[in-house]
Amino acid sequence: MRETEKIWMNGELVAWDDARIHVGTHGLHYGSGVFEGIRAYETPNGSAVFRLTDHLKRLDNSARLLGMDLPFSVEDLRLASHELIAVNGLPECYLRPIAFFGYGELGVSAVGNPVDIVIMSWPWGAYLGEDGLKKGIRAKISSWQRIGPNVIPHVAKATGVYLNSMLAVTEANRAGYDEAILLTAEGYVADGSGENVFIVKDGVIYTPDLSTSILPGITRDEAFMCGTAAEVTPLREVDDVELGVGPVTLELQAAYIDTVRGRSERWAQWLEYAERTPAEA
Ligand SMILES: Cc1ncc(COP(=O)(O)O)c(C=O)c1O
Secondary structure, three states, X not given: OOXXXXXXXXXXXXXXXXXXXXXXXXXXXXXXXXXXXXXXXXXOOEEEEEOHHHHHXXXXXXXXXXXXXXXXXXXXXXXXXHHHHHHOOOOOEEEEEEEEEOOOOOOOOOOOOOEEEEEEEEOOOOOOOHXXXXXXXXXXXEEEXXXXXOOOOOOOOEHHHHHHHHHHHHHHHHOOOOEEEEEXXXXXXXXXXXXXXXXXXXXXXXXXXXXXXXXXXXXXXXXXXXXXXXXXXXXXXXXXXXXXXXXXXXXXXXXXXXXXXXOOOOOHXXXXXXXXXXXXX
């Protein structure tokens, strides 16, 4: 990770090295946190964050699902994100907001613990590598099963859930693959360790729905992964079965890149440009 100058922490901009927490922090012990992964892109009209408000609303919703009251509103966090991009001088960066139960009591119950909230920003290139974006990646079906919705609310992007993703991607990496695909308890495709999964069959795109029970597995056809970090990445191989890189994937990838880089009118509303402060105007 490349260090940047400032981190936004509980309402203040602090130096990178000063953004510290106590070892007794509840979130460190029990994974009781929620987070987001967001990308800002440099466009012809300045820095623009892709669907910033939607990401921050998801953060707020994830927190509610964990019974956590965020001490800042979505609008506060939106302004803080833009402020951080400006102060770090990084019009193109990855943004990582994270909120967690802090230092107070260390019983498993989070009742009474304060909530800390932080936003980091740093430059982060292609998540699965530049080569992966162009030529596709090789994935392994994980021996780890995706955590079920009655274990932890699966629409919450919760830090503790990512132990499941960490085990899966580490297993895949150790076996020489780029990424893992996790299946549900019933054996249906759920998602990647950090991406959603899609296949293209006879020109139609399929992806598991939120109950993850519609997709009868991976077929020999086009497949790709997508996520804010991974963008649109072709999936050229699953468990040593060659799928190749297909035309629908490449078309979608180009459309996505045109959108996030401010070259597309169609989804222009998804780009949240930095607003000029009165002093800059
Ligand atoms: C497990 C998992 N699935 C899917 C996604 C894709 O979500 P998004 O497009 O909001 O980045 C992510 C990325 O955060 C993820 O971690």
